[in-house]
Amino acid sequence: MPSHARLAAFFAPLALQSASQGLTYPLVAMVASRGEGGTLNLAGLAQSNSILFMLGTLGFGLVATGMVFGKTREGFARFRTVAMRLGAAVVLIQALLCLPPLARLLLEHLIGLPASIARPAHTTLLASVPLQFLFFLRIPYQVSMYNGLASGRASLATLARIVITVLLAPVFCALGAVGPVWAVVCLSLPVAAEVAASALLAAPFMAALPPAENTPPRKMELFWFNLPLSVGGYLLSLVGILLGAFIARADAPERMLPAYYLALGLATPVAFGATRLQEVVLSFHPPGSKEHRTIVFALMAGAILGMLPLIFILPGPAEFYYVRLQNLAPADLPIVRLTALGLVAFPITVALRAQGEGLAGVARKPMTVIAGQAAFLATVLISSAVALAMGTPGNWIGPLGLCLGNLVSTAMVRLQLNRFRRQERPVPGTATTCGQSR
Numbered sequence: 001m002p003s004h005a006r007l008a009a010f011f012a013p014l015a016l017q018s019a020s021q022g023l024t025y026p027l028v029a030m031v032a033s034r035g036e037g038g039t040l041n042l043a044g045l046a047q048s049n050s051i052l053f054m055l056g057t058l059g060f061g062l063v064a065t066g067m068v069f070g071k072t073r074e075g076f077a078r079f080r081t082v083a084m085r086l087g088a089a090v091v092l093i094q095a096l097l098c099l100p101p102l103a104r105l106l107l108e109h110l111i112g113l114p115a116s117i118a119r120p121a122h123t124t125l126l127a128s129v130p131l132q133f134l135f136f137l138r139i140p141y142q143v144s145m146y147n148g149l150a151s152g153r154a155s156l157a158t159l160a161r162i163v164i165t166v167l168l169a170p171v172f173c174a175l176g177a178v179g180p181v182w183a184v185v186c187l188s189l190p191v192a193a194e195v196a197a198s199a200l201l202a203a204p205f206m207a208a209l210p211p212a213e214n215t216p217p218r219k220m221e222l223f224w225f226n227l228p229l230s231v232g233g234y235l236l237s238l239v240g241i242l243l244g245a246f247i248a249r250a251d252a253p254e255r256m257l258p259a260y261y262l263a264l265g266l267a268t269p270v271a272f273g274a275t276r277l278q279e280v281v282l283s284f285h286p287p288g289s290k291e292h293r294t295i296v297f298a299l300m301a302g303a304i305l306g307m308l309p310l311i312f313i314l315p316g317p318a319e320f321y322y323v324r325l326q327n328l329a330p331a332d333l334p335i336v337r338l339t340a341l342g343l344v345a346f347p348i349t350v351a352l353r354a355q356g357e358g359l360a361g362v363a364r365k366p367m368t369v370i371a372g373q374a375a376f377l378a379t380v381l382i383s384s385a386v387a388l389a390m391g392t393p394g395n396w397i398g399p400l401g402l403c404l405g406n407l408v409s410t411a412m413v414r415l416q417l418n419r420f421r422r423q424e425r426p427v428p429g430t431a432t433t434c435g436q437s438r
Helices: 005-033 040-060 064-069 073-097 100-110 113-126 130-146 151-174 180-207 219-248 252-273 277-284 292-313 316-326 330-342 345-362 365-388 394-424
Strands: none
Touching: 005 040, 005 113, 005 151, 005 180, 005 252, 005 277, 005 292, 040 073, 040 113, 040 130, 040 180, 040 252, 064 073, 064 180, 064 219, 064 277, 064 345, 073 100, 073 113, 073 130, 073 219, 073 316, 100 113, 100 277, 113 180, 113 252, 113 394, 130 151, 130 330, 219 252, 219 365, 219 394, 252 330, 252 345, 252 394, 277 292, 277 345, 292 330, 292 345, 316 330, 330 394, 345 365, 345 394, 365 394
16 A cells, blocks of 8 residues: 555645646636626625536536546547546436526526525526536546546646636726626636646547457446436535525525535535545545555545635735625625634545545445435435524534534445445355455
8 A cells, every 4th residue: 555645646636636726616606706796796606607517417426437437548538538428418408407497497496596596506507507517518628637646746737727728817807808608708718628638638648548459348338337426416416506505594594595505615625536535545545455554645635625715714815805806795704704614624525535435436335326316315415404494503504514524424335335345245254254355
C-alpha cells in the first residue's frame, strides 16, 4: 500500500481540479446577482444548476466505468461511444424540461420556488443545455489521463478553466453583461476551453492505449456497469433539489435560500474535491486488502478541506466576498456565517462516503453504492421533514440533511461490503485457512 505522501501526491491535483471546477460557480454567481433581481437571480441559478447536475448524473458512474473498462484501445473506444450517447440523451431530457408547462410544474409546483426565483431558474436551465453536453464531452479525456496516473496533467485544463473564469467574470460585470443568461455564458465559455485543452493533453495517453488481449466489453456491459452508479448519483443530486424545496417552505425563504446557496457555493467546491477519494481508492487499493490507510487519509483530507471555507466568514473577507462581490444585504451576513459553520463537517462526511464507494468499485459491487445513496436520500428526507416540522431555520436544514445523509450512506456501504466479504470467504480447508478473508 502506498504511503500517505504518495496518496496525497495523486489526490491533491484531483482535489484541486474538482475544487477549481466548483469555484467557477460562485465566481459567475456575481454576474447573476448584479442583474435585475439581485441575489434572487443567484438562488435561481443555483436551483437550475442542481437540476443540471441531477440530469447529468446519468453519467455519474462513467469515470469509474472508464477506469475499470477503458484501459485498452477497444475498451476505451466503446466507453467513449457510451458516454456520448448518454450525453445526447441527457441533453434531450433537459431541453424537454425547459418547455414552459413542464418548467412551471417542476420549479413552482413540485419544488415550490417563489416566482421571483423560478423565473431565473427556468431561464438558466434553458441557457445551460449546451453546457450539459460539454461536461459529457470532457469525461473520456479525463479518464484516459487518470488511467495513465497523470492526475496532475488532467488538472491543468481545469486550472485553465478557472483562470479564464476569474478573468471573464469581472469583465462581464464591467461591461454590464449581467443577469442569469450572461452568468451561464460566463460559465460555458471556459468549460468549452477546458474540453479543448483536455483533448490535447489526453491525446498521447489515448494513442498509447494497448490493444485488447481478450474480447473487449460490450457497450451494454459498460452501460449496465455505469447505470447503478449513475442511479446512485441521481439520488444524490436529487437531494439538492429536495433541500431547496424544504428550505423554500421554511420561514423567510427569500432570505434563507440565497444565504444557504451562498455558503454552499464555497462548501461545495471543497466537497467536490473530497469526492476524488474514490479515484484514489480505485487507483491504489489492492482488492481484498485492509482499508486502514485510505480511510485515515480520507479523514485527514476531509478535515483540511472542511476548514478552508471558514476563511470567508472572518471579518474582512466576509464583507468583501459576500457583500461586495455577491451583492448580499449586510443584514443577512450573520445568516451566511451560521450556515457556513454548519457546513464544516460536509466535506469530511463526503470524503468518508467517497472512500467507501471506491472500495465498492474495487470489489465491482456497484449495487452497493445504490444502497448507500438510497439511504442518503431517505435520511435527507426524514431529517429535513423533522427539522421543518420543528421550526428549524431554513439555512440549517441543508447542513443537517447533507451531513447526516453522508454518514448514513457511508455506514450502509460498509455494512453491505462486509456482508459480501463474509459470503465470498472461502470454505475453510485446514486450520491455517480458517478465518482468512479474500
